Amino acid sequence: MFLLITRESFKYCSFKAYRVIEVEELCKSYGSLKAVSNLSFSVKEGEVFGFLGPNGAGKTTTLNMLMGLVVPDSGRITVAGVEVVEHPLEVRRVAGYLPENPGFYPWMSVLQNMLYFADFYGLGRAEAEELLELVGMAGHSHRKAGELSKGMRQRLALAQALLNDPEVLLLDEPTSGLDPEGAAEFRELVRRLSREGRTILFSSHILPEVTEVCRSVGIIHRGRLVVQGELKKLSKMRGFRVVVETQPPLPQEDAERLLGRFARRIERRDGSYVLDCPEDTRASISRELFRHGYAVTEIHAESPSLEELYLEVVRGSE
Template sequence: MTSDASTDTPAARFRDLAKHYGDVRAVDGISLEVKAGEIYALLGLNGAGKTTAIRTLLGMIKPSAGSVELFGQTVSPQAATVWSRVGFLVETPASYPELTVAENLKVMARLKRLPANTIETAIAQLGLQSYARRRARDLSLGNQQRLGLAKALLGQPQLLVLDEPANGLDPAGVNEIRQLLKTLAAQGTAILLSSHILAEVARLATRIGIIHRGKLITEMTAEDLHEKVARRLEIRTRDQDSAAWILRQAGHQPHTTSDGAITVEGAQALEFPDQIATLLVDAGCPPLHLAVHTEDLETLFLRLTGQEVPA
């Protein structure tokens, strides 16, 4: 496998990409790049523009403005040399139902101009050995997804573009595919994937772009994601009004939630909740409940995309 890693040329690059359908801005000025060895996750709600962006990258849709590049070349359907370096799975996996798993892969290998031995490798990578002679129409949803992934992985391409790769897989399958993608990335494959499941993305991606209503609203590393997660200290006492007054006198900014709990979000309170406990005990208002709560990822996603956050 040759690589562009040495030249730092991104495997995929979006430059101010926009795609409009009349007044609908499916993609609205997205700029991002995916480098070798990176797992970049486009995270967004259904209809956010993830698939449109991916289809544009793959030359299936023409941009209204901006451009997309693969390995430094502007994407066009005729760019035959570029397509030999790209594997993809767009939306739901599709296969020819009357062909077996092996035949479906054989068709794709021929069209990708790959040697026949790549078929066995892909079958083994996706654990499809016992299904190789089974017709695609007789596969379970999970195995159809595996077949779709196997087609994308044929020939170990330098760039993998996967739209919702965990769709239809059971938990063991999700874990297996996650490990496989991490291994491929470690070997230098650039991976661009889309998902609406933040928890899965958090486990897999090295970089995350949150896309909402066609716009890339924020981009972060996996480490940044954990830092952006909101935390708060939740306090319950027998006299909440007095406790809030004591905390305010000590320089904290307590809030009362709809269910009557007091929350404090300051760094000192979060780092030293024992000091809060001591403060309340010394003031004669000992806490009945004191706990640091971490925002779940779904709530974070809703907050970042400006959606209504459930109480």
């Protein structure tokens, strides 16, 4: 008996967590410059994936390859089950793209710009206006695109990226150049789109906003992916920082003797000790100190911030 498997049924039946974006061994060079080198990562369905890296790391080149705008030298990319190199037009039917510094025809109004792009999908005024409403641009639909502020252009760019009701959204530095209020509004929009079940790849070098919006991240440096995973797991992998204070104050030699087995590194800071621990061992540390006559007056654990993780990874890969 034959079983008809469509792309939709395949993705829901075969994998518990369907990988909407899959990149394998991707390479791209411009002359002697290796823009992307053996890059592999995947993004699960419904995930907001933070694609992090310093300027010039290869983020935009990767996104361009994901949209079929740039042909890779080697490697394989699939987006929503579509092989990008072989079917670039098909990918653009299932994915929406907000490029860095998007442009519009300045002599056309906001609505005319939207209608132009909508025409490629056979969509009309109603759909265009609905999306302008969604991104908060309905009140500006008759303004010339050349008169828009950066924040408005980003909103319009998001609206055009949503025209095909995409399963996957690729956002390249979407908040760069926006004022704090505009950036916060934009992040809220992204969260809203994520709640609708869309898979979002959020490329950025602004770490706090990635922490705020994304559940998992990949860090790219010099064209290579140096780390990928869920933010929580990455933090755990990186370990915990336990800050402890005792009465009487713990001398340095006792700190190293008693706490050395719990921490990779011990540092004294303003009368406290900061322990770099692979896991949260606060209870064991308290017991050990108590057993040796020290009362713990303060103990808490800190997860490293994404910024610390990022800097550590980037510096480590140099």
